[in-house]
Amino acid sequence: MKRAVVLLAATALLGTACARRKAAAPAAVPAPAAATPVPPDPSYAVRMGEHVWGHYCQTCHGETGAGDGFNAFNLDPHPRDLSDPEFQKKKSDADLREAVTRGGAGVGLSSLMPPWGRTLSPREVEQVILFIRSLKKSAASTS
């Protein structure tokens, strides 16, 4: 009886040890950890989107997409709040793509939003849409 218990314990131990080793095996390339805690790093595509946003969109739409950019108060109508979860839910990526490439006038809105389809590449448009989508998440996580 005693022997059986010991045997059982031993197999259980062995089992967990194996399981742990499996869990510890790297699933992907380990990210290099710096000495200090570093904020999470967005993907390349989102970074590119943020770059495009910062260069072309931010002056009117604001850093967080709230429609409060430096030039926003010269515009009537004001740019809308793109970080609003309601807006984000209502508009599909295709809607956003349409508005960015064809401009406000192209989708029946204010012509003060220019068409970017000939200035930004299709890839840049997709990247900036990805970034706009990331604005929603940050809005949701802060609220």
Next chain:
Amino acid sequence: MPIRRIFAVTSLLFLLVLAVSPAKNAFRSYRAFQRRFATLGASRARSAKEIRAYKDSPVAIRQIWMRDFADRVDRCETCHLGVADPVMAGAPAPFGLHTSTVHTPSGFDRIGCTSCHGGQGLATSQEEAHGTAKEAGPPMTPASYIEAGCGRCHSGESLAGAPRLSRGRALVARAGCFACHTVRGQERFRSEAPPLNAISAKTGGAVVRKWLKGPKAADPNATMPDFQLADADVEALTNALFARPVPETLARAVRDAEAEPPGNVANGKKIFSESRCISCHTVEGKGHGSAPELSKVASQATRGWLLAFLRDPHAFNPRTPMPRYGFAAAESRDVVAFLEDQMRDFDAPKDVLEPVHVSQPLAEKGEELFRQYGCFSCHGPFAGPGGEKFGPSLDGVGDKRAASLDFGKRTDLPRTLPAWVAAKLEAPRSFAPGLKMPAFGLSPEDSRAVVTAVLALGAEPVPEAFRHAPARPAAVLPGGEVGALIDRYRCLSCHEIGDRGGDISTAPLAFEGSKVKRDWLVDYLVLSFTIRPILEERMPIFRMSREEATKLADAIEGFWLDPAIADDPFAGRPAADADTGEGQRLFVALGCRGCHIIGASGGYYGPPLTDASKRLKPGWIYTWLKGPQRWRADVRCPDYGLRETDALRLTAYLGTLKSGPEAKKEGAK
């Protein structure tokens, strides 16, 4: 008999050994990946034909052989089967579609995988290919630093598809890394740091000590890194700097200025704001920040030095980006009076500008330290051409194997190259005692950017056909009087001309003569105002004489031209193309006023157009409207894809815009 038996046994053994190799191949991990991919593909496929294609694709090694890219072979697609397959968008690793970039999916065959991602292209197991196995070659570049791959082929500071690399390269240039470290292609780099030959005429011991203890704490805009000096070393270096003889011309200029009567604070304040000092400097953090913070400058430099420097900064530092303003003697006195009155540290002790009573032995020790820490790399005196640099060469650092790096005391670090580089930047002295590299105090994002730029420094240049330099035409700069004026007013500190110049201004000057009208330009150079009101960095009023302005404007008019721009875009076109009413209607319909002010309304992202006809040439307006990105790819004015007729009508309308004399005064503020 025994011989036969031995023969039989060895034959059997031999057969067994022979069988191992195909058996080993049958159990290779990629085979399982390929079978899983076939199932996944079949489940995602949109037609019976596609399903069959996934099911029928043979299990085999797949590779890209790049004959003209140093004969590289990348077998990554053996497992990453969906990289170029749109059906696999969003599929789990390793089967997903590759992120869309300039080179993917179109460039796989030419560029392959490892040229950007690093790692071992020939390997067919995950651990070996990714470089995580013990004996594997250099590992893949982690995703955070992936833009280092762009930098292997693309030289030049700014690269559209690589914002992090571009930022890293800009930071490296600003931090002056190449002053100490040799890097291929950067042999001519020179720091803008001042020569330290007039310290005792400029400032006091307390200021220098504070600076040496931590330049960023003394001035947030400081580019000088923190050398983490002990108090004794700070004292020795301070003594050394105060012991240096000041060149007689500078000493006299400072002495004479010190003896001048005080100036007028109110007038100084006005001139200070007209001179747009914050286009480079900051005042309490407001401004561009490429030059020192000024809010405490009168407690950091003596009145005599400020006055003498303001009158001729180039005499003190020939490499400074600061222009030599055309202030009259009294005007510069007024500016300094304003600085003395308001731009001072009111908490500073009275003796903050007291010079140091030099101790000769300390000064000698300080000069020794000056050599030991390589201070001369930025401050001079410089080694001649081809002279040895103070720090080790950084060529090839991006290809170093982690095993060859000296981690020293840093047992806490992951044994990877990026972690090593990041730690070298963050805490360079933490690896071993006696190291000399200073700390740069980078934010996490800036650190990622600089590590990216450093990892881009490969051991071997890529083949010629893959090297890509930015297509900027060589700068054409006139000599003679006009060249001297361009040097005096340091136009290139802010403006880009061809492959030279800074980017503080958004307006490159290489085709300025085709853009603006000469008479407007003369007035503008004499009494500059901001063209883009949204920018904090504005063109200063240099207090240039009208004669100088005319010389510059004439040179620009005749010299910096775009030959493709017609003088008269309306030539040979029907009269209806010059319909200004239609042009005005277009201006409204397209929403141009979202960015451009006309009269009292409009946005101020772009230049106001109230005086468009006085400023711009019609040929330029027309060519701009046809494609604003023609001269600079990152121009923010969108390309509306205008028809010829519409572009001409808008040009005609803008050609009518002219304000009265009152509005002009308003603009000059």
